[in-house]
Amino acid sequence: MYAALFILLLLALVSMLFCRFRRKKIICRIRGMEKCEKCSLLEELAQPFGYMYHCCCGFFSSTLDAWQKEAGYGRIYDYLAPRFQMVFDSLPVYFNYRGRTWLIEFWKGQYGINTGAEIGIYHSDRLLSESEYATAHFQAAGEEEMLTCSLQLCRENGICVRMSERHWWLTAFLPGVFSQPSQLCLKAAVCFQNREMMEAFYRGLCRAGFPPEGITAQNFCLSFTFHHPGPVRYGFLTRFHRRLSQCLNRMYCRLFLWITRPFTCTEDRILFLYYYIPFCFRRLMRLRRYHRRCHRKHGCRRPKCCRRCRPHGRRKS
Numbered sequence: 001m002y003a004a005l006f007i008l009l010l011l012a013l014v015s016m017l018f019c020r021f022r023r024k025k026i027i028c029r030i031r032g033m034e035k036c037e038k039c040s041l042l043e044e045l046a047q048p049f050g051y052m053y054h055c056c057c058g059f060f061s062s063t064l065d066a067w068q069k070e071a072g073y074g075r076i077y078d079y080l081a082p083r084f085q086m087v088f089d090s091l092p093v094y095f096n097y098r099g100r101t102w103l104i105e106f107w108k109g110q111y112g113i114n115t116g117a118e119i120g121i122y123h124s125d126r127l128l129s130e131s132e133y134a135t136a137h138f139q140a141a142g143e144e145e146m147l148t149c150s151l152q153l154c155r156e157n158g159i160c161v162r163m164s165e166r167h168w169w170l171t172a173f174l175p176g177v178f179s180q181p182s183q184l185c186l187k188a189a190v191c192f193q194n195r196e197m198m199e200a201f202y203r204g205l206c207r208a209g210f211p212p213e214g215i216t217a218q219n220f221c222l223s224f225t226f227h228h229p230g231p232v233r234y235g236f237l238t239r240f241h242r243r244l245s246q247c248l249n250r251m252y253c254r255l256f257l258w259i260t261r262p263f264t265c266t267e268d269r270i271l272f273l274y275y276y277i278p279f280c281f282r283r284l285m286r287l288r289r290y291h292r293r294c295h296r297k298h299g300c301r302r303p304k305c306c307r308r309c310r311p312h313g314r315r316k317s
Contacts (some may be wrong), residue, residue, distance in 0.1 A: 002295075027262050038267045048258045049285040058241070058266035059161050060114070060285075061072050062171040069168065072139045073103065073122045077313055082241035084286075085112045089181040089229040094133055095204030097197050101128040104201065106188055106226050108153060109181040109248065113253040113284060116173035117153040117161075117186050121146065130147060141168040152187040155179055175266055175284065178253040180246070189223035198222060256284075 030038070039055035046053050050066030053059075062068070065159035078090055088109025095102050100123045122138035123145070141147070150164035153172060163172040176286040192198040198220050205222070206212055209230035216223045231306065259277070274281040 011292060022315070023276065024273060028085045029275070030263070030268055030271050033271075035267075038271060042267055042270060045281075046285065051171075051285065053095070053270075055197070055267060057161065059116075059163075060171075060175070060176070061165075061171045062165055062167075062169050064167065066169065073105070073120060074137045074138055075076045075134050079238070082238060082245050085245045085252075086110070087181060087242050087245050087249070089226075090183075091226050091229060092133075092207060093201060093204045093208050094128075094130075095200040096127055097200045100124055100126060101136075102200075105146075106186060108186040108226065109126070110183045110249050111173060112178055112249060112286070113178070113256050114173040114175050115153070115155070115159075115177040115179040116171060117151050117184070119151055119167075119170040119188060121149075121168050144239075147193070148191040150189045154185045154187070154202070156183045176253060176256050176260075177268060178250050184227075186226040187223070188226060189219040189221055191219075248309060256280075 003240060033041075035055070039053065042053040042055070046060060046129040047063070050061050050062055050068050051060045054061060069096075075092075081088065086109070088107045089113070093104045093106075095104075102123045104121075105118075105120045107116075107120075109116070121141040123141060124136055124138055128136050146166050146168045148164070148166045149170045150162070151170060152160065152162045154160045155177075159174070159177065161172045161174055163170055190201070192201065198217070202215065202217070205215060205224070210224060210226075214224050238274060256269070256273070259280075260272045263269050263272060270281070270284070273284065
């Protein structure tokens with residue numbers, strides 16, 4: 001009995017020493033890398049997930065050819081989101097334009113250990129009645145249908161992130177920052193192809209409950225500030241999942257900052273997580289998940305295949 005206990009203690013000691021040595025080795029490796037090398041590696045690591053890393057500002061955003069484009073959008077995605085640690089406020093704007101129903105939706109909230117915001121541009125293949133909005137599946141805007149959008153996400157403590165691009169799904173995600181959706185303010189702007197489309201969106205925004213006095217128009221661009229969502233009635237299960245997910249998100253965020261505490265720079269923290277705990281890195285990069293059936297339809301570009309998509313020539317320490 002004593003011999004078995006001694007062996008277990010010895011194994012535990014050896015394991016602790018190995019982890020300590022491995023951790024120091026990874027810290028030295030990251031500190032020895034040039035900033036451009038870190039940014040290049042992060043760009044390569046994020047690409048299979050459909051994202052790119054902005055080294056100058058420390059946040060992730062979606063790429064034009066992100067695999068999520070193939071999944072399109074359905075309201076079921078927002079319904080399931082709290083079950084996957086995504087808790088956000090949303091503002092869907094439906095409008096009819098040239099024989100199709102369009103949807104431009106705005107989100108702000110917590111995505112796992114990331115505070116973020118999104119602007120998504122979608123459309124159906126025909127005109128829909130309001131009763132069909134909840135069940136319809138929308139496809140992402142094509143290359144010629146994309147719109148120039150900009151977002152500015154601000155927290156009460158002053159942390160702010162800005163992004164502007166011609167896109168079908170403009171996003172910005174700040175790793176290691178925890179927020180309640182009510183603490184976030186999203187300043188959004190969308191530039192349209194012509195006045196007809198802009199006016200159709202304006203009417204849809206008003207129908208969504210946004211006050212007309214809060215909307216600013218200039219040329220073919222509309223801008224407004226999304227702070228408090230309209231009256232939303234969540235069911236008991238959704239309320240439960242939102243609260244539970246936020247408790248987990250807060251805990252995971254603190255754990256992320258604690259594990260990566262040798263560093264203060266965001267790219268250093270993320271690379272440390274990649275080398276030290278690869279599983280947690282993959283969880284970090286799943287910023288926006290869709291219904292599980294969508295994942296099963298596709299091949300190696302899916303996040304779950306990221307082990308096969310690791311950069312060649314770089315091995316974990």
